[in-house]
Amino acid sequence: MKELTHDHLDDVARGAAILGTGGGGDPYIGRLLAAAAVREHGPVPLVALEEVPDDAMVLPVAMMGAPTVMVEKLPSAEQVGLAARTLAGYLGKELTHIACAEAGGVNSLIPVVAAAQLGLPLVDADGMGRAFPELQMVLPTIYGVRATPMAYADEKGNRGVLDTVDNHWAERLARSAAIDMGCSSAISTFAMSGAQARESMVPGTLSLCAELGRLARSTKSVAAVVERLGGRTLFTGKVIDVARRTQTGFARGEARLSGMDDDAGRELVLRFQNEHLVAERDGVVLASVPDLICVLHTETSEAVTTELLRFGQRVTVIAAPADPRWHTEAGIELAGPRYFGYDIDPVGVTA
């Protein structure tokens, strides 16, 4: 894929919802914004990670805030572009490439808006290969890429630049600013050289999203999605209970599934915080973060977000290996089960 056209966006959104592992919010607004931007500025050139020159300046952009706000006070293309231009101005460097911080939901498509708006190519890569809830949870953190200086902007033209002592502080201060901006801000963060991007980002994410979306749409087959991800099917069943609570600003909860077909008589528990974190069958952990746990409609293979999980749905839970770098000591420390409060070692997926 050499460029992202209007025709790709639906599949990218569909595929991003799968890699979103239950989180990332409804990509609908992101898809509409990307479609509007591509309509106005034309298709966005897509550059493979290995083709990005060493001295390029790659800038991931994203929206930060509450999904509930983003469906009401709609983000604007200008706001996204402003965040990127502000950071470039502060750094005194010329931007050459836009990138995705995460794969999943609205933030797989916001960079398309930025690239179209600024007339820059988009790197076919992201910082996670999946979705995670906090800013610092990207592979570039492990490679010493700093989240700051980062820029944030609202729809009114307010903007700011943060420079923090570490990436955790960047998450904390940027979230405070986002709340003051009405719980929705555009951010540009983890500015890096082409060399750093090649070392620390996950290649091929947008192509993968497009491909997964196309597979899900045309085959409606969970098996096809599993095969493409090199993962495995964990469980097929019916949702029989969903418990949710809001805790420190995140939607945490559990879903219980009663097994069907080959899994009849068994039970699976999914634990989530926006994204699915742990899958446990009859008390045995089958998979956990940092690997991907995705819940798909059994019949359509479309992703089901944690917000939309409800009693009676027939779903298939699959797990897919995360980028191997997430399984290093530094990766586990950043986004392993213990970071999310589960006292277990990560359980990896073997296909």
Place this chain on the structure above:
Amino acid sequence: MRIGIDVGGTNTDAVLLDGREVLAEIKTSTTEDVTSGIVAAIDGLQQQRAFDPAAVQAVMIGTTHFINALVEAHRLAPTAAVRLSLPAGASLPPMVDWPQRLVDAIAGRSYLAHGGHEFDGRHISELNADELRRAAEDMGNAGVRSVAITSVFSPVNAEFEAQAAEIISAELPDVAISLSHEIGRIGLLERENATVINAALRELAAHIVDGLAASVTGAGITAPLYLSQNDGTLMDVDFARRYPVATFASGPTNSMRGAAVLSGLDTCAVVDVGGTTSDVGVLRQGFPREATTDVSVAGIRTNFRMPDVLSIGIGGGSRVRPEGVGPDSVGYELTSKALVFGGDTLTATDIAVAAGRAEIGDPSLVAHLGRDLVQAALDRIAGDVSDVVERMRTSAEPLPVVAVGGGSILLPDKLSGSGEVHRPDHFAVANAIGAAIAQIGGEVDRVYAIEPGRRDAVIDEAKQEAVDRAIAAGASPSSVDIVDFDEVPIPYLPGNATRIRVKAVGDLQLGSAS
């Protein structure tokens, strides 16, 4: 006495009720002009059971007319959408994701203006009266006749929508104005879409409501006329003129409400088997559970209150083949195509007759059908329907099943997983009965910032407001109950932002006609 009428796409059903007793029931064909079908239905009731028109205390009508008008893009008014959001929201203007054919059908125009609120009630920007007057002038020049106004976070604070309506009305006194906070919930594009649809239907609504009223008075009935809403409560004719979208899903809702009354079950799954589809919904305390996700209408995403209904392509007219039943149907051609009517197509109705479940047409024409084939088709129908019922359940609690509609003879007496199927008397006209027994409701749906220690007080206020609204709409005060309460903390928002929804309903306060 009261009369309930359900005007569907194919049939107009009517019932005459005394309290909850069915005095007369009739099915007639829906007519192109709707009103003559209604007149025929009322005549039919009169012939079955002579009644004094003056003794009718109320007439309730459920109609699919407005949703059909939208789907067919028929007789929609030239409409403008005004969004109060600048500097936010400019990248996705109103009607951004509409099918072009519908934008054209309403000659849709969009205006972005300053205004809107943040999630916590701060202003995004102040309203600019001059800007709105200029927009109004442009609308006037363009021949706009109906205006939809949407402000960011208006479900939290509606002040800007109300002020903008005043300014535009002052410039264009003859245009109809629809405000989004009265129509949809959080989710700007979906609420705005619903509001624009409502606006586009306003002229037709006035026309239809006049026609309905004329057909009732033409029958000598002077009692008030009500229309049934998506949620199973009633609206008076003035409300119907202003909120035609509120009638969109009254068909399935009326069936469900009728099923509740006829079966005496107020928490159950209802399967309404028609000619082409089976619709399955769930009643909680006698009212349909609402869809929590966005509902697409004629290809437009909306978020107004609709019952949560799942439909499958199984009905009396479904074609039966060795590999399955439906989803295609012979539809209105049943009486010429089905085997029992001398046709050449094997339909679900033929199966019902062959199985001895119904006496329709000529049973000898299906006597040759193999027992295995008949049983396999019935099993298939039972399996598919029980699957949908299963999907609609939201808890592991047992949920009784009530079957209504003319095609419900296709269902067995027991469904696997749900047990006995209740098939009450008068099941074929459950929808008209649902309309006739509908109550009056009042609702509050708002995001509150709940200060520490204030939770109970906020909830009490919300409940009282819902009760007051029901009484103001015509409910008899002593009969008003809270039937639905829902409290959902909103993640990521500070200040304990909580969305509270309360619904109160009561019996319609009837006049003292004897």
